[in-house]
Amino acid sequence: MIELNINGTARSVDADPSTPLLWALRDTLKMTGTKFGCGIAQCGACTVLVDGMAVRSCQQPIEGLVGSEITTIEGASGPVAEALHAAWIEHQVPQCGYCQSGQLMSATALLTDTPTPTDADIDAAMSGNICRCATYMRIRAAIHAASEKLGAA
Numbered sequence: 170m171i172e173l174n175i176n177g178t179a180r181s182v183d184a185d186p187s188t189p190l191l192w193a194l195r196d197t198l199k200m201t202g203t204k205f206g207c208g209i210a211q212c213g214a215c216t217v218l219v220d221g222m223a224v225r226s227c228q229q230p231i232e233g234l235v236g237s238e239i240t241t242i243e244g245a246s247g248p249v250a251e252a253l254h255a256a257w258i259e260h261q262v263p264q265c266g267y268c269q270s271g272q273l274m275s276a277t278a279l280l281t282d283t284p285t286p287t288d289a290d291i292d293a294a295m296s297g298n299i300c301r302c303a304t305y306m307r308i309r310a311a312i313h314a315a316s317e318k319l320g321a322a
């Protein structure tokens with residue numbers, strides 16, 4: 170049994186310590202907001218925050234995450250996450266939606282560290298999140314919009 174802090178709550182995960190976090194989230198804890206895409210750190214669909222940093226949960230064994238604060242899309246809250254969620258709706262970003270929880274987690278990490286990102290900052294931070302529907306321009310616009318809203322608040 171591994172004890173993890175997920176979205177501010179202590180969760181006991183009955184799985185082998187080498188199990189990737191993505192499997193623990195989806196299969197053991199039934200938290201399916203975090204998506205499985207490639208399983209090899211190439212698509213970003215499984216992105217969550219670990220101590221505020223965007224990480225690929227398909228490549229993070231749970232034994233290495235004891236004592237860390239894990240945030241999934243289900244627990245994404247606070248001014249940055251809320252501004253992004255509103256901008257995502259305003260700019261109608263999602264198409265099929267499959268990649269979007271990972272996109273939002275990467276965008277949350279970006280705006281938390283870099284409140285007024287340039288296009289280059291956005292491209293660099295989001296480059297590991299693949300969208301097969303090619304919503305990249307809308308994502309960029311929504312991140313700028315959220316940044317402006319947060320700056321004006």
Ligand code: FES
Pocket residue numbers: 204205206207208209210211212213214215216225226227228
């Ligand atoms: S499922 Fe983790 S990066 Fe693709």
Ligand code: FES
Pocket residue numbers: 262263264265266267268269299300301302303304
């Ligand atoms: S919205 Fe379909 S994969 Fe990104």
